[in-house]
Amino acid sequence: MSEFEVVIGLETHIQLNTQSKIFCGCKADSWGDPPNTNICPVCTGLPGVLPVLNRSVVEKAVLLAAAMHAVSIQPISYFARKNYFYPDLPKGYQISQYDEPLARGGKLDLPMPDGSSRLVTITKLHIEEDAGKTVYQNGKRLIDFNRCGVPLVEMVTGPDLRSADEAAQYLIRLRQLLRWLGISEGDMEKGQLRCDANVSIRPIGAEKLSTKTEIKNLNSIENVRTAIQAEVERQIREVDSGKTIGAWTLTWDEDSGTLAKMRTKETEADYRYFREPDLLPIRLDEKWCEEILAHLPELPLERRARFVDQYALPLYDAEILTDERSLSDYFEQAVSFYDGEAKVVSNWLMNDVLRMIRERGVRAESLRLRPKHLAEIIHMVEEKVITTSTGKAMLEKVEESGRNPSEIVEEEGLAQVSDDETLRSLASEILSANPEQVTTYKDGKTTIIGWFVGQVMQKTQGKANPQMVKAIFEELLSKDD
Ligand code: ZN
Ligand code: MN
Numbered sequence: 001m002s003e004f005e006v007v008i009g010l011e012t013h014i015q016l017n018t019q020s021k022i023f024c025g026c027k028a029d030s031w032g033d034p035p036n037t038n039i040c041p042v043c044t045g046l047p048g049v050l051p052v053l054n055r056s057v058v059e060k061a062v063l064l065a066a067a068m069h070a071v072s073i074q075p076i077s078y079f080a081r082k083n084y085f086y087p088d089l090p091k092g093y094q095i096s097q098y099d100e101p102l103a104r105g106g107k108l109d110l111p112m113p114d115g116s117s118r119l120v121t122i123t124k125l126h127i128e129e130d131a132g133k134t135v136y137q138n139g140k141r142l143i144d145f146n147r148c149g150v151p152l153v154e155m156v157t158g159p160d161l162r163s164a165d166e167a168a169q170y171l172i173r174l175r176q177l178l179r180w181l182g183i184s185e186g187d188m189e190k191g192q193l194r195c196d197a198n199v200s201i202r203p204i205g206a207e208k209l210s211t212k213t214e215i216k217n218l219n220s221i222e223n224v225r226t227a228i229q230a231e232v233e234r235q236i237r238e239v240d241s242g243k244t245i246g247a248w249t250l251t252w253d254e255d256s257g258t259l260a261k262m263r264t265k266e267t268e269a270d271y272r273y274f275r276e277p278d279l280l281p282i283r284l285d286e287k288w289c290e291e292i293l294a295h296l297p298e299l300p301l302e303r304r305a306r307f308v309d310q311y312a313l314p315l316y317d318a319e320i321l322t323d324e325r326s327l328s329d330y331f332e333q334a335v336s337f338y339d340g341e342a343k344v345v346s347n348w349l350m351n352d353v354l355r356m357i358r359e360r361g362v363r364a365e366s367l368r369l370r371p372k373h374l375a376e377i378i379h380m381v382e383e384k385v386i387t388t389s390t391g392k393a394m395l396e397k398v399e400e401s402g403r404n405p406s407e408i409v410e411e412e413g414l415a416q417v418s419d420d421e422t423l424r425s426l427a428s429e430i431l432s433a434n435p436e437q438v439t440t441y442k443d444g445k446t447t448i449i450g451w452f453v454g455q456v457m458q459k460t461q462g463k464a465n466p467q468m469v470k471a472i473f474e475e476l477l478s479k480d481d
Contacts, residue, residue, distance in 0.1 A: 004203060008160075008197055009156065009160070010156070010167060014184050016183055017185065018056050021054065022128075022149055023052060026043055029150075035135075039148065060181075064178070070105055079095050088148075089131045094129060096128035098273045099273075107121050108170070120158070171193070174193070194218075197218060200213070213231060216251050220254075300322050307322060307328070311335065314343075326364045333371035368401075415463070420468070424476075430452060449473055
């Protein structure tokens, strides 16, 4: 493997989460709906109909282009017809963009888990309509037009990725970005994010690109990783045995974990592109563009870097907290209500609040435990008003009731017991009831002190001040009988 460099480019299709389709009023998201229930004369290509562009498709695509640092977002772009014949394409052409796309250029500075990074360039970004779906059943070919006219962004990277892992990372970051922008869920299993991979190998140090193969229809990140890896290994075997690589189109069979050769691909000329005569150009004037870009949030990787700088968080924390926008907003709000170190808030969030979020399958923003509540609970723990274990239990209590932490502490009598006399008498009781453990301690196994402290915590339902209890036991046990 060492004498070859792997060269990968990815072509992705992203389904935008608009209400309606790109050129008609039919519902765009028909996942799980019966076949051919979200269709009309426009999206099934009946004669005499005219497409009308859905404004929010342009807006969402512009947001994505800006987030991918497009070199230019075009003030005027055009639709084009891509002609090909396939049963699930009722018009006989797909309305796409060709020579004048919505945006040009772009990049993603892809961080890798090992700390390195890879600059991935974007060569192409345009909008287009989806085709229908062909299903083979009992030797019959069935067509579902629900997907016809669903809005897509097609985005193509340069040949910049150098391993199957990098390709997988690119898709993980792209999916994160789509969710962050709120323009697509990017769920590959539902076809909201689709990926074809162009794969080639070349001798290390070589500049010239070798013949590439294209792997189609990769429908999960794991499949992207395994299929590319299998193809790289196949190409190396071929070249090592003196064969040349053919410009094949391959399809990945998930069940058998193998690649199979498909039809040879159409070339650009076969598509006979020409300008779409039924649609006006997209005129994206300055005002409209500004309005759209006003909704462009700080991006996840930028926010991650800022969290490290501004809050002195370890990169590990910043990565988890910026995985999702709602969680990162939650963190910043909680920090703003809390006057101690941000790392303390981060610990509570990553250990306890994140578990609540995952158990409930919700986003941070829909928790009843608001950032203000979290900050208040942490504050009460720090001020020793309640113990850490009471604090953790409080998270659930607030989430269940939606009430203020301080109210709950007062009404349920959860305040920490720091009264020296009370704790001392509890400690003495426990010592006299457990002579065996006392002997163990005195024989030198002093770690058993944790067990003693635990007994007091149990008796007080977690309300005793554990540091004080420990000190009391140390004192009592150090006395000679
Ligand atoms: Zn329709
Ligand atoms: Mn396409």
